[in-house]
Amino acid sequence: MSRTLTAELPALVGKRVLIEGWMHTMRSFPDFSFLVIRDRSGQAQVILEEGPELQRLRGLQNESVLRIEGDVVAEERSPIGVDVRNPSITVLAPVTEVGPFELNKKVLKPSLDVFLNHAPYGLRHPSKVATFRVMSTLLSAYREFLVGQDFTEISTPKIVGAATEGGANVFAVEYFDRHAYLAQSPQLYKQIMVGVFERVFEVGHAFRAEEHYTSRHLNEYCSLDLEMGFIRSQQDVMDVLAGVISAMVDAIHERNPREVEMLKIELPLGHSFPEITFRAGQQLILDRYGENRFHEPDLSPQDERRLGEWAKEEHGSDFLFVTHYPTVKRPFYAYPDPDDPEHSETFDLIFRGVELVTGGRRINDYEQLVASMEARGVDPQPFGGFLEAFRYGMPPEGGFAVGSERFLARLMNADNIRETTLFPRDVGRLTP
């Protein structure tokens, strides 16, 4: 007999079926017990009468893996409208050890630290399953939308010979008889690939050796990157970003209604993507909060929260593009606004008060690119491969990077980005 998923049972009343899954919980009465089986599709309850089948479960704890053959019986009192009766049980994987915390309660109780220490066990909780199903949808929808826009998916190396932006915050790794680094971002490679495919995207991990102790940073995160050529301005990039973000949100709405309800996700459906320049943003903070931020070359987290509130109030949007950041605060490849070289064609997308995306137009002229590197004291020597792409003709181009864990964290209003990361890597955590 082949396996039936629990979600299919309501359509199989009167049939004898075989289900397999984990013992989620068991509630006992004098003459019978309710055994709840959990599989990837949901849960079903099995009615166990007193007898050898119940005896077979003696001493077994929750999470034991069972195969159960039984009759599907219509039952109004059952949560899914049917029960499985007259079961014949095979224990596929017995568990005799009690788990570190409860998986069969509606809310997960352990603190984040305890949870993460037992992630292989804890991730089975229905709320975590739902969380990472939504993540899966985010990634799928990102890919599907961009493929539909004629983008090509690429996969670039994560072991690199030079730090992407000449920064210090890279992890060094031994590479045979040399030193190498873990890529901080696919930035340079995706730009190179614009010369090949025009439009590329990548779903890959980025590594940052920064010792940040915050609820929104990881030392390894999954970056949703994109780069595209033949643009007129950064606006073209921003338009694609708004499109793909909307598509991702729509996909969750369509594909994960159960998860949205369970996690109480408030989706930013039908939102606009208002824009404000960096300067205007600072002016706004002066006007609304009386704080003069004009001497600052960047926005603080508090500034971003305040601008996010403004966007919500004035434009009814959870999103806000902040554009034209000071050129000095941006990397060497950022494209200075020809009319105002102190500011660059770069943007951040703020989502619910947090930086979700950074992007912009890049310098595509070879001479200008080398000059920009030298002006910042970046030695062009290690970037030979990168520069080669520009020596042989690079169209006007730009792109962005979305932090996937951060997106999901803001979507479901998580307190900490580690809640939306399967196995987070931070300063103190390398296992599991």
Added chain:
RNA sequence: GGUCCCGUGGUGUAGCCUGGUUUAACAUGCCACCCUGUCAAGGUGGAGAUCGCCGGUUCAAAUCCGGUCGGGACCGCCA
């Protein structure tokens, strides 16, 4: 790297300020028994913690002080 907060049975908390009636409390989980439809099942009972660790103050420390280890929040930095 800076500032601030928290470590009490497996898990989550109360107790700490104002040291001593505390055999360290409650919920949940576990074990046993009771209960004919539970669905965060219910009831009764039981086991389970030398209060992160080290030192100090004191007649007396979970409680006060110092150090240390672990965790968290915010800032810097970023996605």
